[in-house]
Amino acid sequence: MRKLIPMMVAVFLACGESKVDLSGTWKTGFGTLKVEHRGDSLLGEFANGGKFSGFISNDTVYFKITEASFTSATLEGYLEIKDKNNMKGKVREQGNKVYDGTFYMMRTR
Numbered sequence: 001m002r003k004l005i006p007m008m009v010a011v012f013l014a015c016g017e018s019k020v021d022l023s024g025t026w027k028t029g030f031g032t033l034k035v036e037h038r039g040d041s042l043l044g045e046f047a048n049g050g051k052f053s054g055f056i057s058n059d060t061v062y063f064k065i066t067e068a069s070f071t072s073a074t075l076e077g078y079l080e081i082k083d084k085n086n087m088k089g090k091v092r093e094q095g096n097k098v099y100d101g102t103f104y105m106m107r108t109r
């Protein structure tokens with residue numbers, strides 16, 4: 001029974017949603033991004049054009065970038081939530097099997 005309790009706690013923690021509010025202004029490799037966080041969904045817009053949408057599962061954000069001024073492709077990827085001010089992950093053109101770019105977000109406000 002002693003071994004079972006720590007495993008149950010680990011499973012419970014792994015299945016929980018992130019309780020961090022990710023609303024705010026973020027610096028990214030594609031420019032400034034304003035994000036609104038509602039429930040497990042994120043919606044945002046890049047200052048130089050482009051829409052960001054995503055959802056949170058555990059401590060990972062799965063996202064899509066559309067209508068961007070910096071690319072004609074739709075981008076998709078994931079970000080690991082490091083803390084309330086930092087996320088880092090990978091990005092690819094939609095439909096590609098390989099993530100060929102790094103994507104980060106650092107909160108500025």
